[in-house]
Each structure stands twice: as structure tokens, then as C-alpha cells.
Amino acid sequence: MATSFEEYCRDVFDPKKVFSKPEPLKGYRFLSMTQYILGPSAANYLAELGAEVIKIELPRRGEPMRHTTPFNEPLLYPLSKWLPDKGTGLGFFGANHNEYFLSVDFHKPEGQEIVKMLAAKSDGCVENYRAGTFDRWGIGYRQLSQINPRIIYQWLGGFGGWGPGRKRASYDILGQAQGGCFSVTGWPVKIPGYEGKFPIGLPSKHTIWIMDYWGGMMGAFQILAALYWRDNVSGVGDFFEYSQVQGAQRHLSDAIALYGRHGLVQQRWGNWDALLSVHGIIKCGKSSYPGSQFPAEAEEGFCLVSAHTDADYAKLMKAVGRDDLAKKYPTHDDRVKAENQPAIYEALEAWAKDKTKEQVEEFMHKNGINAQRVMNSKEVSTSEHFLQRGNVHWIDDPTFGDVFSQGPVFMASETPPRHKWAFKPVGADNEYVLSKLCGLSKAKIKELESQDVI
Numbered sequence: 001m002a003t004s005f006e007e008y009c010r011d012v013f014d015p016k017k018v019f020s021k022p023e024p025l026k027g028y029r030f031l032s033m034t035q036y037i038l039g040p041s042a043a044n045y046l047a048e049l050g051a052e053v054i055k056i057e058l059p060r061r062g063e064p065m066r067h068t069t070p071f072n073e074p075l076l077y078p079l080s081k082w083l084p085d086k087g088t089g090l091g092f093f094g095a096n097h098n099e100y101f102l103s104v105d106f107h108k109p110e111g112q113e114i115v116k117m118l119a120a121k122s123d124g125c126v127e128n129y130r131a132g133t134f135d136r137w138g139i140g141y142r143q144l145s146q147i148n149p150r151i152i153y154q155w156l157g158g159f160g161g162w163g164p165g166r167k168r169a170s171y172d173i174l175g176q177a178q179g180g181c182f183s184v185t186g187w188p189v190k191i192p193g194y195e196g197k198f199p200i201g202l203p204s205k206h207t208i209w210i211m212d213y214w215g216g217m218m219g220a221f222q223i224l225a226a227l228y229w230r231d232n233v234s235g236v237g238d239f240f241e242y243s244q245v246q247g248a249q250r251h252l253s254d255a256i257a258l259y260g261r262h263g264l265v266q267q268r269w270g271n272w273d274a275l276l277s278v279h280g281i282i283k284c285g286k287s288s289y290p291g292s293q294f295p296a297e298a299e300e301g302f303c304l305v306s307a308h309t310d311a312d313y314a315k316l317m318k319a320v321g322r323d324d325l326a327k328k329y330p331t332h333d334d335r336v337k338a339e340n341q342p343a344i345y346e347a348l349e350a351w352a353k354d355k356t357k358e359q360v361e362e363f364m365h366k367n368g369i370n371a372q373r374v375m376n377s378k379e380v381s382t383s384e385h386f387l388q389r390g391n392v393h394w395i396d397d398p399t400f401g402d403v404f405s406q407g408p409v410f411m412a413s414e415t416p417p418r419h420k421w422a423f424k425p426v427g428a429d430n431e432y433v434l435s436k437l438c439g440l441s442k443a444k445i446k447e448l449e450s451q452d453v454i
Ligand SMILES: CC(C)(COP(=O)(O)OP(=O)(O)OC[C@H]1O[C@@H](n2cnc3c(N)ncnc32)[C@H](O)[C@@H]1OP(=O)(O)O)[C@@H](O)C(=O)NCCC(=O)NCCS
Pocket: 035, 036, 037, 038, 039, 056, 057, 058, 059, 104, 105, 106, 107, 128, 129, 130, 131, 133, 156, 157, 158, 168, 169, 170, 171, 172, 173, 212, 244
């Protein structure tokens, strides 16, 4: 083989070649009757792989995510032709790529008819309203599967369709709270012997909507399995219930097993790790951008340091001039103990007091220690590594012009995911979808519009 592995990867995953390659889900059609991030992201992942996804929203205003976040500038990202003074907020950006935008009022009988017509010609739909809302409207799985037995219906809800919690509303943050995630994220109430030296006491939420995007990925994953099963085994569709709360607790790592085996309730351990040591984030006392107007930049820096094997730990402690601690805690069992970790991190932070995160990272790399400075969104957006690979990129968006955003999450040599456009205004494809798939005339479409059905 003439080329190195790096050259081979650079060539087969080259972002410039993505648009000349086939799309694996081309020919499949899904309806996305979704809101916020959980449901939309599931449909978005299918659209990135070439499925035709038709997003159906409330006429004129669209779904709530368009209004939930700020920076909704009407000139840059218009909301809809009916509300020219309103824009779409930046929170809508991550989860609606490559889709067609239809507006339908699900309350109205003509609107429900449109959904049924589309469902008859679709492979599936994704929906994340409250338990039973679509069933009540007569366009849930029970009704749509009568029309199209091959339909794959992915419902992503809060607590599921049955059980005591089923009527409750849910959001990412609620899923994480009930699923137990916040109880193990944040700072411990007490670190005996180190009172006052480390922040204490607060659980911490994730700022990113990690359980929404995670749930969306699970939704898309289930749909792919159902397509295989339908098209190769059974010939029939499937009804999926993904519960956001259940998804959150599914990812509690070892905390459930720990409780089951030892009756122990896992506690928060801040930026350190309850299972591995050293494997945590240390504070570096010098800011990399002392004059910055952004508080996140002006603050001290932070750097992840990972040296949990005995050999790496010994190397780390020698490099920072604390051979005594290498000798004191020679085995992982010694240094992972809750009572021993603080002394190690205290020593590392004392060493990093007069250094920036870049200096700490460079020092660690020179000494063969795994380390990564904690990067902010500007550093991610301008990172040569991410830019070269298309992990962040400019889309030449047909509606909005240049749009900067994250790229798809994985690469593929033959059938890569791609971003053709970020999203469109509410109802932008009404005519296209309703004439192509429902055979409606221009006059009929105008009439439905004047009656607020679409
Ligand atoms: C997000 C959530 C809390 C919103 O709750 P909600 O608005 O009270 O209830 P529903 O989701 O069932 O939505 C019903 C309402 O949507 C509105 N609506 C939205 N799109 C509509 C459309 N195209 N046509 C008609 N009505 C529409 C109506 O006002 C309707 O109210 P109604 O019951 O009076 O008819 C709830 O859907 C939920 O818990 N979803 C599951 C978890 C989830 O996905 N959360 C969001 C991601 S974090």
C-alpha cells in the first residue's frame, strides 16, 4: 500500500468529496412532527443520511424551538412569510438540517387528512408530543398503521405511554433530574479534611441538551433497526416509545450496579473521577485571555490531565516535582480513594498556579502525559483540526446564505452524512409537498392557507 493510514483517511473522508457520494437513506420518506430538540434531532439524523424528511409545524409560528432562544433576527433567519417581523432563534440550528417544511394545524379535520395522506406515502414518522396527543387527534400510530401497515412510528416522550408518570411533561433537564444524572454531576457536599479548599455542595446541570440529542440518536437508531426488520424480515412497521427519563437513567454508568451490589449511593466528585485517578480537570492559575470581555475567557484556564495507570501517574508526579506523592500512592487502589484524591489534585493545582492551560497542556505532552486544555466555543470554532475535517463548517445555505455550524457527527467512505441546508422558514415547502405528494392544486392550497389549515 502506497499511502499511510493518515493519507488514506484524509482521502476517503475528504469533506470536499461528500456531495459526489451516494446517500444511504435516499428513497425513504419520514414525517417529522416534532418540537424542541429530542424529536427533531432523530429526524435530522435520518435527513443527514439522505432520507426525505418533511417537518410539519403549527401554521405561521412553527414549533416552539424557533422562539425559545434569543438572537432570532428576522432579516437573517425569517420565521415565516406570514410573520415577516419575527425570526428563528439560534436554538433551532442543530436539529433540522436538510428537511422540507410544511405547516399543518393538527386540530383541523383537513389538517388531519393531510397527515393521513402523507403517512400513506411515507416509511415512518417521528413525533415527540405528550403521551396520547396524536392518538387524541386521530393521527397516532393506531390510526396511521390502519392506513399504512408498513409505517414505522417513533414516539419520543417524557415518561412513556403507561405508568404513574405518563401524563407529565418533560424536557432534557427534567429527564436528567429524574434519571439521576444531576445527582452524580457537580461537587460533593463534603470532602473531609479539605474544607474550604475545593468548591462544595452543588449538583450541576449540563448546559448542552445532551439527553435530547442522545435520545434523538437512539430514535434514529431504532428506526434503522425497524427498516431492516420491515424490509428484510416481516414486511410490517413498528411502534416505538422512547422515554426521555428512561434514556437518562440508562446512562448512569455504574451507579445503578453500585447500588445493586453494595447498596451505595454514588456521590458527586466534581471535576475528578470516582473510578480513576488521576483523571480530572485541574485549574491553571493564569488566564490565556486576561483582557477578554467574555467572562469564560477571562477566567483562569482549565486542563484535563489523565494519568491513571501506575506508570503514567509516577511519570506525572515526577514531572511536576512531587515524587513524594508518587511514592505515597503507588497503586491505583491507593490514589483512587476519596480521602487520597484531594491531596493529589491540590498538588497539581499548586504546580499549575502560575501557568496558562496551554502551558500545562504543552508540558504534559512533552512529558508523555495525556492532557487536553478545556476549549471554549471560539477555540472550537477556529480549531484547525475541526475546520480541516469539516466538524465545524460554513454551509452555503440556499435560503440564508453563509451559515456557520457543526458538521455531521461521523464520516463514511462510501455513504457520508451531509448538510445541504440548515433549515427553512415555517411552511416554506407547503406548495411543493402538497402538490407533489397530496396532488392538491394551487387554488386548493391557497384556500387551505386562508382557512389557517396550513
Ligand atoms: C414538550 C412538551 C412539554 C410540550 O407539552 P404541551 O405543549 O403541553 O403538550 P403537547 O406536546 O401534547 O402538545 C399539544 C399542543 O401542541 C400545540 N401544537 C403544536 N403544534 C401543533 C400543530 N401543528 N397543530 C395543532 N396544535 C399544535 C397545541 O397547542 C396543542 O395543544 P392542545 O392539546 O390544546 O391541542 C411535551 O410535548 C412533552 O413532554 N414531550 C415529550 C418530551 C419532549 O420531547 N420534550 C421536549 C424536548 S426537551
